Amino acid sequence: MPTFAEYMSSAAFAVSFASLCISGHVAFRDRARLSLSSKFIPASEHGAGQIVVTMVNAGRRPVILRLIGGASAAGTWSAEYLAREEGGLRLGEHERYEHTFEKEDTVKFHPEHDDLFLKTLWVEDSLGIRHKIPKASQYIDRLWSR
Structure with a gap:
């Protein structure tokens, strides 16, 4: 039959294990996480084709x-x-930012190459x-296919 000391040590182990699990869960959630998505908008009478990139901070930091x-x-x-003067674009908890790429934005000047076509x-x-x-690769191909 288990003694009182064995019950106490089992209870202490259960409490410390539960504390470890809760601490791990809080540490996992208490971090910065960037969620990215993109959408292609085809060319129409309202404007040229675009790739709209949405960035959301899904974390707490x-x-x-x-x-x-x-x-x-x-x-x-x-x-x-992005926001060079401020040291970068700061996204707080659940803040979002959208950036639009058009066809011309996928061709860059590079000092060692004539034109740099982004893939x-x-x-x-x-x-x-x-x-x-x-x-992004699929959408860039779609921008240039027309």
Whole structure:
């Protein structure tokens, strides 16, 4: 038959395990998470075709976005700063930002190449992490197909 000391040690273990689980859950949720989506708007009588990129901070900590750009098929990249004077575009909890690319925005000047045709698009945060924009390659092809 279990003794009182064994009951107490089992209870202490259960409390410490529950505390560890709760701490892990809070730490997982208490971080910055960037959610990216994109949408293609075809050309019409109202304007040229566009790729609309939506960036949402789905986390609890702020996200600072520094660059938005892309890379060619060869891997050469080009980007532009977002809110350069402020040190980047700051998105608080559940804030969103939209950026629009038109056909001309997918061709960049590069000092080592004549013209740089972007095949992929990405956003870089203040930690240097590049977040790939979903479906960007398909949408760029659609911009140039007409």
